[in-house]
Amino acid sequence: MRRPASCYLRPRVFFARGDFRMASILLRARRYLLVGLAALGSVSTAHAEPGIRILNSLSTADLAFNALTTNSRALESLNRLPLTTDVFAREPTLKNQLEDPAARSVMHYLMGCALGPQDVIEWKSRAGELHVFTGEANLCPEWATGAPTSQCLGYVTACLLARNNAYGTVVEISMRGEDPNEPLRFNPSGDPKAWSPLFLPCDKGGTGVRPECGWVGEGVGACTPGLVVTVGTGGPFPDTCTGTIGTSSGRRVLRVCEDPWGCTARTALAMSDQDRCGGTAPAATFKCPESGQYSLMSAAYDRAALPGTWMRPAVTSGRFPSAAFGAFTFREGAFFGNMFDPKGLNVEVTLNQDTFQPMLSKPGFSGFPYTDVHACFGKDWVAGDVHLEARICANAVVGRDEAHGCLARTVGPCESGSRSSLAPRCRVNDGPQVQGDGDFEGCTDGDGRSQPAPITTFLNSACDALPGGDRQSCGVKCDYSVNPPICKKGCEPRSSSECVALLCQKMPSLCGKK
Numbered sequence: 001m002r003r004p005a006s007c008y009l010r011p012r013v014f015f016a017r018g019d020f021r022m023a024s025i026l027l028r029a030r031r032y033l034l035v036g037l038a039a040l041g042s043v044s045t046a047h048a049e050p051g052i053r054i055l056n057s058l059s060t061a062d063l064a065f066n067a068l069t070t071n072s073r074a075l076e077s078l079n080r081l082p083l084t085t086d087v088f089a090r091e092p093t094l095k096n097q098l099e100d101p102a103a104r105s106v107m108h109y110l111m112g113c114a115l116g117p118q119d120v121i122e123w124k125s126r127a128g129e130l131h132v133f134t135g136e137a138n139l140c141p142e143w144a145t146g147a148p149t150s151q152c153l154g155y156v157t158a159c160l161l162a163r164n165n166a167y168g169t170v171v172e173i174s175m176r177g178e179d180p181n182e183p184l185r186f187n188p189s190g191d192p193k194a195w196s197p198l199f200l201p202c203d204k205g206g207t208g209v210r211p212e213c214g215w216v217g218e219g220v221g222a223c224t225p226g227l228v229v230t231v232g233t234g235g236p237f238p239d240t241c242t243g244t245i246g247t248s249s250g251r252r253v254l255r256v257c258e259d260p261w262g263c264t265a266r267t268a269l270a271m272s273d274q275d276r277c278g279g280t281a282p283a284a285t286f287k288c289p290e291s292g293q294y295s296l297m298s299a300a301y302d303r304a305a306l307p308g309t310w311m312r313p314a315v316t317s318g319r320f321p322s323a324a325f326g327a328f329t330f331r332e333g334a335f336f337g338n339m340f341d342p343k344g345l346n347v348e349v350t351l352n353q354d355t356f357q358p359m360l361s362k363p364g365f366s367g368f369p370y371t372d373v374h375a376c377f378g379k380d381w382v383a384g385d386v387h388l389e390a391r392i393c394a395n396a397v398v399g400r401d402e403a404h405g406c407l408a409r410t411v412g413p414c415e416s417g418s419r420s421s422l423a424p425r426c427r428v429n430d431g432p433q434v435q436g437d438g439d440f441e442g443c444t445d446g447d448g449r450s451q452p453a454p455i456t457t458f459l460n461s462a463c464d465a466l467p468g469g470d471r472q473s474c475g476v477k478c479d480y481s482v483n484p485p486i487c488k489k490g491c492e493p494r495s496s497s498e499c500v501a502l503l504c505q506k507m508p509s510l511c512g513k514k
Contacts, residue, residue, distance in 0.1 A: 049261075049327055050187050050194050050437035051174040051458065052137050054159075058109045059102070060166040061396035064369050064405030066102035067358055068094075069110070069160075070349045075342040079153075083115060083143050085122045098123050099356040100349070102398075104131060106160070112136040113159035114143050114152075126356070137175070139185060151179070153340045154453025157373060161335035161408055162457045166394045167467045174328035174458040176439040178431040187434050194436030198262055199329040201379065201417060201429065202303035209253045209271040212264055214303040216380070217325030217461070218296040218311070218495045220260045223288035223318030231256065231296065231320065232283040233311040235275030237483045245283065245316065245480050249504070250309025251301040252497065254282040258289045260326030262297050269294060273301060281311075288318065295325060298497050306419050307380045308511040310501040312473070312494060314480050321493060328458035330380065330496060332465055333388065334414050334426065334440040336451035337373035339407075344371040347405075349398055359399045366404040374445040375408040376425040379418035380462070382503045383510055385410050391465060411446040414456075419510070426454070463499035470494075470502060 068074050073093040081087045081094075088094050098104050111121060115135025123131050135144075139159055140152035148156070155177070162175050179185040202213040223229050230238060232245025233254060256270040257263035265271060270284035280301075288294070300309050313320060338344065347369050348361040375392060377384025393406040412422030415429055427442030439456045463471045477490030494502070504511035 049174065050189070050191070050434050051176040051328070052186060052188075053172055053174055053328075054112070054137055054163065055170055056163045056165050056173045056457075057170040058160065058163045058165060059105060059168070060164050060392060060394035060407060061405070062102040062105040063109075063160060063164055064394065064407055065347075065349050065358075065360065065396045065398045065403055066106045067097045067100035067349045067351050068103035068106050069339055070345060070347065070369050071097065072342040072345055072348060075340050075345075078148075078340060079342065080147050082145050082147070083111065083119070083121060085120070088121060088123050096351060096356060098131065099125060100351060100358045102349075102358065107133050109160055109163050110156065113156045113163070114138075114140040114148075116141060119144050148340075150338065151453050153338050154336065154451070155179075155185075155455065157337055157339045158335040158453060158455035160339065161373065161375065161392065162455050164392060164407060166391055169468065171464045172460065173332075173464075176437050176456045176458060177454060178433040178439055178441065179453075180433075183433050186439070187437070192434060194434055194438075196262065196264070196327075197436040198264070198297070199327070199331070200436065200438045201415070203429075205302075205304040207302050208273050209255060210265055211299075211303055215255070215262065215297045215299045215329065216496050216500070217262055217327060217329040218298050218313060218497065219321030219325050219461070219493075220293055220295045220323040221315060221318060221320035222293055222322035223315075225288050225290045225292050227288050227317050228285060229288055229294075229318060230283060230285045230316040231313050232275070232281070232316075232480070233298075233313050234281035235279045235283050236277050237316075238276040238283055238285060240483060241277035243483050243485065245485075246281075246312055246314035248281050248309075248311035249501065250305075251280050252282065252298050252309050252311050253301050254284055254311070254313070255297040255299075256284050256286050257295045257297065258291065260293060260295045260323070262295055262325070262327060262329070293322070296320070298495075304417070306417075306511075307382050308419075308501050308504045310495065310497040310504075312492075312498050314478065316480050321495075324460050325496070328460050330459045330462045330500070331378040331438055332457045332459050332462075333375060333377040333381075333384065334443060334454045334456045335373075335375050335408060336443050336454040337370070337408065337445065339370040339373050341372055345369060346371060347403075357399050360401040360403055363401040364403065367406070368409060369405050370407065372445075373408040374411050374451065376411055376414035376440070376443065377418070379413055379415045380500055382419060382501050384413060384418060384420060386503060387465060390467075409446055411444075414440045414443070461496040461499065463494055463496060466499055466502065471499065473498075
């Protein structure tokens with residue numbers, strides 16, 4: 001069913017699972033805010049950031065083992081029928097599948113990936129409970145009225161993989177891609193150029209603070225307007241050349257910006273590739289803007305260096321970080337393939353016809369439920385394969401059976417310049433439809449087969465891809481407003497660059513250190 005236009009601004013209160021309510025409300029609130037800003041005609045350049053912003057919170061275990069997408073008969077029906085309320089009420093191979101809680105969870109995200117906000121499926125359980133599944137990203141609008149195309153199923157597959165989260169947290173991501181037949185599918189604004197290429201790799205290399213590429217957003221800080229702030233990354237206090245402010249490993253450069261989404265060298269409040277006392281840990285001093293906020297960006301001093309350098313900035317006044325960076329700057333990787341092939345299952349989840357409890361066709365299964373689903377990682381990960389395995393693999397309990405499933409086969413790096421010995425999997429680093437959005441195109445799987453519908457995921461921070469415990473560093477927390485600083489036991493958030501290099505700290509041999 002489709003809602004009339006007058007219903008669009010009335011958020012629904014029924015969801016496939018209770019814990020989706022707050023996530024959906026927050027997402028709709030963001031959407032209405034952006035629409036309102038656009039109407040005012042004063043949208044900043046950061047709001048022109050390409051891609052589709054969407055929540056990443058789908059349980060890995062649910063997507064790996066559920067009675068909807070891990071069931072061949074259900075997949076056969078999904079391949080030939082539209083996504084409608086009537087189909088799920090009358091089609092024998094679909095009408096009972098959502099009795100499985102994992103299937104309802106997946107259905108929530110499947111609808112969110114495939115159809116738009118005007119599309120709704122209502123389904124009533126045997127117990128009489130009404131569940132409402134609403135569209136969102138509209139990557140496969142044809143599925144609302146007929147059978148999906150293979151390209152459409154590829155986009156929905158990649159979207160589901162992109163929205164998978166093995167850690168049980170809610171993270172916002174930016175999904176990017178391009179469809180030569182429908183340029184607006186991933187770029188609703190139609191802008192042919194991204195607001196900034198600052199966060200894409202430097203194809204021609206470069207060193208220092210001037211190159212406008214290879215940066216990562218570290219976060220947003222709060223300060224008192226007019227006061228002088230010094231940000232340090234492991235060097236001494238600049239006025240006395242004693243003590244230490246912040247932490248770093250390897251050589252990086254620093255840029256301070258007034259806008260929360262970063263800046264170019266021309267508009268920076270301050271930039272640094274060293275401290276004032278002769279060291280190479282950058283420090284910068286600036287006057288707090290009238291807005292009372294600023295953002296920090298960092299990059300490897302040598303843009304051609306292998307990943308592994310990092311910094312955790314600290315400030316002498318105010319608070320850092322006080323908020324997340326205002327743009328999606330970290331390219332996690334790409335997902336591609338087709339999880340909707342009825343013949344592409346290595347295991348199935350069926351329902352007991354009397355109790356409707358899920359059952360595993362291969363008790364104790366461990367492996368890949370889907371044969372044609374793949375993932376590659378961005379070059380900035382120190383160990384991208386380790387990251388992806390943690391991101392897309394999980395233990396599960398199906399009925400009374402334990403299982404372990406990995407949603408996709410990790411096929412190596414998406415791009416050149418990583419620490420991996422494997423060849424890059426994507427020929428194109430930035431698709432031609434939108435200059436600077438950083439979508440991988442021309443990707444192949446582990447068998448060398450072309451995968452025509454990849455989706456590239458960008459994170460606000462690399463920390464968003466880690467479990468909660470790894471997003472913080474606990475030990476000594478310091479107040480750098482005085483010299484020497486006042487330190488005590490505590491925890492503080494890691495910076496984005498620090499989360500990228502976390503495995504360097506846990507296993508120094510990965511980064512060539514002893």
